[in-house]
Amino acid sequence: MDTPQVSVLIPVYRESEQLQHLLDQLLEDPYEKKEILVVVDEPTEKSLKLAEKYKDKVKFIFNKKRLGKVMALNNAVKNASGEVLVFIDSDIAQIKPKNSFLAEIAHAANHYEVVEMSKRVFRKGLLSRLVHYDYLSFSAINWVFSRKIGKCLAVNGAAFSIKKTAFERLGGFSRVVCEDLDIGTKSYLCGMKYKFLKNLSVYMPAPPSWKTWFKQRKRWGYGVAQWIFKYWRELAEFVKGNPLLTILGLLMLIPSLVIFFTFISLSLTLGEYLMVTFILLTALKYDPLLILLVLISLGYSLHRNLIPLVIATAAVAAVFYYFARKLEYEFKVYEFLLYYFIYSPIWLLIIILSIIRVTTRRAPPKDWKV
Numbered sequence: 001m002d003t004p005q006v007s008v009l010i011p012v013y014r015e016s017e018q019l020q021h022l023l024d025q026l027l028e029d030p031y032e033k034k035e036i037l038v039v040v041d042e043p044t045e046k047s048l049k050l051a052e053k054y055k056d057k058v059k060f061i062f063n064k065k066r067l068g069k070v071m072a073l074n075n076a077v078k079n080a081s082g083e084v085l086v087f088i089d090s091d092i093a094q095i096k097p098k099n100s101f102l103a104e105i106a107h108a109a110n111h112y113e114v115v116e117m118s119k120r121v122f123r124k125g126l127l128s129r130l131v132h133y134d135y136l137s138f139s140a141i142n143w144v145f146s147r148k149i150g151k152c153l154a155v156n157g158a159a160f161s162i163k164k165t166a167f168e169r170l171g172g173f174s175r176v177v178c179e180d181l182d183i184g185t186k187s188y189l190c191g192m193k194y195k196f197l198k199n200l201s202v203y204m205p206a207p208p209s210w211k212t213w214f215k216q217r218k219r220w221g222y223g224v225a226q227w228i229f230k231y232w233r234e235l236a237e238f239v240k241g242n243p244l245l246t247i248l249g250l251l252m253l254i255p256s257l258v259i260f261f262t263f264i265s266l267s268l269t270l271g272e273y274l275m276v277t278f279i280l281l282t283a284l285k286y287d288p289l290l291i292l293l294v295l296i297s298l299g300y301s302l303h304r305n306l307i308p309l310v311i312a313t314a315a316v317a318a319v320f321y322y323f324a325r326k327l328e329y330e331f332k333v334y335e336f337l338l339y340y341f342i343y344s345p346i347w348l349l350i351i352i353l354s355i356i357r358v359t360t361r362r363a364p365p366k367d368w369k370v
Contacts (some may be wrong), residue, residue, distance in 0.1 A: 003081070004083040005034070006031065006033060006034045006035070006086055007034075007077075007080035007081060008035070008074050009080065009086065009087065010039070010072055010087075010090050010274075011039050011076075011089070011090060012041070012047065014368060015044045018205075019050065021094075022095075023036065023054060023057075023058055026102075027057055027058075029068050029095075029100075030103070031100075031106065034082075036059065037056055037058075037061060037076050038090075039061040039075070040061070040063065041063045041068070041072055057230065061075075061076055061079065069173075070174070071175070073087065073173055074172040077168075078282045081165065084163055085163070087157060087162075089157065091205065093205060094202070095159075095202050097199075101245040104162070112193045112195040113162060113166040113193050114152065114160065114184070115162075115196075116160040116196050117196070118197075119139060119156050119158050119159070120140060120202070121133055121135055121204055121205065125193075125206075127209070127213060128206035129335050130335065133320065133336060136327065137323075138253075140252050140320075140326075141248065141252045141253060142196045143327060144248060145196070146194055146195055146196035148198075150195075151188045151194045152187065153188050153238065154180065154184035155183040155236075156180060157183075157186040157188075158202060162187070166190075166192055167183075170190065177219060177226055178223025178226065182227060185227070185231050185234065187232060193267065217347060218350060221347075221351045221353070223349055224239060225351065225354040225355040226358055248319075252320075254321070254344065255320075255344050256345040256348045257348065258316050259309070259314075259341070262309050262312050273284050313340060
């Protein structure tokens with residue numbers, strides 16, 4: 001199966017600003033044995049017009065009622081003729097390299113059941129620059145899993161591929177909030193081979209505001225908590241058998257855990273932490289280089305706690321910098337410090353609250369259609 005038929009499946013809720021550009025890129029991809037299916041829940045007039053424009057090149061599937069991403073994709077797969085399924089979110093704005101994106105996925109699919117590529121955001125504005133480090137961490141840990149054990153515990157559903165036979169063997173997507181985490185774990189438990197292609201990338205815009213980001217992460221946090229509770233036995237077995245990979249994964253995905261354990265071990269007060277955060281933000285407003293001077297000056301008054309914290313921060317930053325170089329992501333110290341001291345702790349808090357919510361059996365909001 002040197003050149004398998006590839007089916008690209010794109011889920012859309014109502015409409016997508018990026019869809020037309022994404023379709024143009026996929027159609028321009030020189031890989032010939034491909035089909036593109038777009039499944040749209042509750043299509044708007046804009047989506048209907050787009051379907052008319054591409055009617056001879058792209059197959060559109062319309063659902064008058066909202067089925068949710070999971071059911072919509074599971075149904076769409078039944079209409080796919082490809083041996084390899086490529087799932088791409090409709091907010092993906094750019095794929096690279098354009099001239100070999102599908103060909104490299106198809107080639108990898110000859111040897112691996114699950115194939116993934118790096119995810120990146122357009123670095124425009126402060127929020128997107130912080131989200132950038134999230135996607136660096138996702139890519140880094142899956143790249144390591146690909147190299148070390150040849151399997152993955154979770155995939156990032158923004159873009160990945162899976163053989164159709166493997167997808168069917170796994171029973172398709174499960175009806176959970178984070179169906180991508182779930183199918184990655186199912187593939188791991190079934191021993192399916194996994195490959196992370198670091199030379200392939202997809203780009204997407206970051207959430208446009210903190211409010212939108214929080215809404216997104218609230219959903220993701222619930223999905224992570226749901227995933228942990230569903231697979232806690234299997235995850236415990238993984239931790240037992242792969243302690244170093246577990247530590248690296250936690251370090252990359254939730255680096256604020258290092259701050260948390262530093263606080264516990266050194267009894268750093270909340271007031272001291274808030275003071276460091278405030279001064280870092282103030283320094284960034286005027287000159288990022290002042291951050292280093294601020295940390296040094298604070299060391300004289302907070303040397304009992306700050307020096308170990310700085311050492312721990314430098315160690316984590318070095319790990320992120322290493323993976324940024326390996327995977328060709330941008331890395332800037334002042335951005336990372338904001339990500340590490342502010343962004344990551346907020347994300348950790350969301351996960352903790354989500355775990356509590358799942359533990360108390362509180363159902364997700366009704367508008368989270370899965």
